[in-house]
Amino acid sequence: MKLVMTLLVRDETDIISSNIDFHLDQGVDFIIATDNLSIDGTADILHDYERRGLLHYIHQTDDNYAQYRWVTHMARLACTGFGADWVINNDADEFWYPELGDLKEVLGAVPPTCDALAIQRFNFPPRPMAASDFFADAMTVRERQSFNALGNPLPGKVCHRAFADIEVEQGNHGARRNGHALAALPGPIAILHFPARTYRQFANKVSKGGAAYERNTCLPPEVGSTWRRLHQLYQAGELEALWRTMILDDSMLEAGLRAGSLVRDHRLEHFFNRRQAGRSVRA
Numbered sequence: 217m218k219l220v221m222t223l224l225v226r227d228e229t230d231i232i233s234s235n236i237d238f239h240l241d242q243g244v245d246f247i248i249a250t251d252n253l254s255i256d257g258t259a260d261i262l263h264d265y266e267r268r269g270l271l272h273y274i275h276q277t278d279d280n281y282a283q284y285r286w287v288t289h290m291a292r293l294a295c296t297g298f299g300a301d302w303v304i305n306n307d308a309d310e311f312w313y314p315e316l317g318d319l320k321e322v323l324g325a326v327p328p329t330c331d332a333l334a335i336q337r338f339n340f341p342p343r344p345m346a347a348s349d350f351f352a353d354a355m356t357v358r359e360r361q362s363f364n365a366l367g368n369p370l371p372g373k374v375c376h377r378a379f380a381d382i383e384v385e386q387g388n389h390g391a392r393r394n395g396h397a398l399a400a401l402p403g404p405i406a407i408l409h410f411p412a413r414t415y416r417q418f419a420n421k422v423s424k425g426g427a428a429y430e431r432n433t434c435l436p437p438e439v440g441s442t443w444r445r446l447h448q449l450y451q452a453g454e455l456e457a458l459w460r461t462m463i464l465d466d467s468m469l470e471a472g473l474r475a476g477s478l479v480r481d482h483r484l485e486h487f488f489n490r491r492q493a494g495r496s497v498r499a
Contacts, residue, residue, distance in 0.1 A: 220300035222290035228308040243320030281428035284386040295378035315404040332376040333403030341464040
């Protein structure tokens with residue numbers, strides 16, 4: 217079985233290498249990455265993986281956040297150009313963590329009558345961090361049940377078998393063929409989600425993503441509602457105040473743990489620590 221992951225990225229230098237290395241370790245065979253106007257060195261990182269034969273690079277110059285169209289193109293290419301059997305459509309801040317084994321083992325065990333899996337996401341709130349801190353070391357507490365910035369339950373993501381006629385919905389929350397949604401069974405995978413790591417990263421994401429949504433005249437206004445609302449706060453000069461309420465300080469952390477709304481989750485931290493220890497032994 218061949219597992220291909222797609223990535224749509226923009227200005228992700230603080231996390232993109234970690235994301236790619238993690239998923240390659242977890243059974244992903246190849247990556248198709250679309251870089252949408254990065255200016256921070258993300259393209260250089262992706263080209264390095266491309267030179268190593270691990271990644272196919274696409275440069276997307278449109279600035280209208282047509283995610284559904286760009287990801288659909290990658291997902292179809294995974295089937296027709298790279299021989300995928302399964303496709304994971306991913307974002308740079310999402311880590312697909314299998315409950316047992318690796319991702320290829322999980323997907324290989326899916327009954328042949330099932331074409332898609334629905335995977336739940338869990339947000340890791342931002343923590344006070346120094347500029348030199350690694351996000352997976354600092355952000356080791358997640359929400360038991362996650363909500364978006366509008367207070368609505370955080371929607372999950374869908375991975376699917378490879379099809380030449382697949383249509384991926386905006387946000388990667390579903391997939392269709394011939395206009396019909398693929399029925400998705402719950403999968404034994406958790407998506408560990410780190411959408412807000414530093415204020416600089418968060419504000420850059422909101423300012424560019426929200427403006428891009430405003431330029432997209434094909435999507436109805438309710439699509440991307442979280443991005444649009446955050447962008448309104450950014451334009452009003454209120455985003456940093458929201459950010460300060462998002463940071464999980466020690467007192468909030470302890471209160472959340474006692475109430476059960478937060479849980480400690482060191483899985484990603486332990487993964488990268490083991491990986492670094494292995495490098496040290498080989499050196």
